[in-house]
């Protein structure tokens with residue numbers, strides 16, 4: 001990943017491969033890259049022999065709902081019966097059921113639960129990620145979630161970028177008045193900024209949730225307050241959230257499962273990154289996957305993500321998403337590697353510090369139990385990491401059977 005990025009269109013296919021390479025790390029930073037031959041002259045205090053394995057930048061996970069209470073396994077049966085996601089939400093389930101569990105959960109229990117999922121993400125090779133609030137839909141619980149993310153950042157080796165998603169659904173007591181609810185959420189912007197609890201503001205622009213005009217007004221306020229913008233756009237119904245993301249200069253438009261042709265054209269001719277969540281299409285049993293192939297062919301910058309959340313994509317395994325991206329989005333392995341490193345980093349404002357192995361940058365590196373970069377999307381559903389290095393420190397090593 002030697003391109004500054006975001007990497008767009010056909011450039012996503014140009015992958016630079018070093019054979020028999022060596023990387024020198026000092027104080028957590030990459031200070032040298034060369035051949036294994038040349039490396040023999042280096043004086044080292046610790047040597048990690050990759051033994052001919054694949055070595056890549058640490059994975060960047062650009063879209064998670066990491067902090068939540070409870071779980072929604074009971075909804076699986078509804079999904080199997082074909083009950084649509086938005087109907088479950090309308091009946092007070094889905095997001096709203098996680099909201100109730102998160103409101104009831106203590107700060108400590110949310111922190112402990114999130115740490116568990118975060119550790120699992122680290123074992124899968126993720127070294128930087130984004131985490132959203134959105135399961136409170138009231139001031140106290142939204143702040144509780146954002147403070148959990150802040151504490152995670154302080155306690156855990158992984159770097160986390162925080163997003164305020166108070167506009168995730170309309171709470172029951174605001175059922176008939178989404179505008180009034182959005183007003184309450186927008187009144188939190190100042191204190192979130194003050195406490196440095198989030199860099200981005202996100203909204204679920206969807207049928208039965210927030211309309212494009214409501215989203216536009218809300219996000220414009222957020223932009224005026226200095227937040228970056230993200231939109232859960234065109235996930236279920238093509239309302240035009242993608243077009244809105246481009247119009248407002250959002251750093252990313254996310255989901256894009258049913259983006260219109262015009263939306264694809266606008267995305268391709270913008271600086272907004274498309275964050276595609278094929279695991280959600282898979283998990284909701286959808287036929288329509290985001291037309292990421294057309295988006296890249298039109299010149300867009302694409303990233304992919306697990307959309308880890310308790311209802312519509314319950315997995316931390318970004319490697320599995322790489323396989324689904326290959327099989328269902330028809331992305332090439334080269335495009336997929338750009339989508340889980342440099343482009344994912346740019347989608348969360350970390351394009352200058354994460355997503356590539358570059359002299360002068362943090363040493364966030366993964367050694368894989370794989371002979372080459374093709375292998376990871378090819379062999380699906382398992383964890384291929386051998387060693388995960390964060391800031392130059394080994395934070396995970398695969399243990400053999402005992």
Ligand SMILES: O=C(O)CC1=NCN=C1
Nearest residue numbers: 095204232309310311312
């Ligand atoms: O269902 C959830 O909890 C997460 C989600 N929000 C919008 N789409 C999926």
Ligand SMILES: [Zn+2]
Nearest residue numbers: 063065232307
């Ligand atoms: Zn999401």
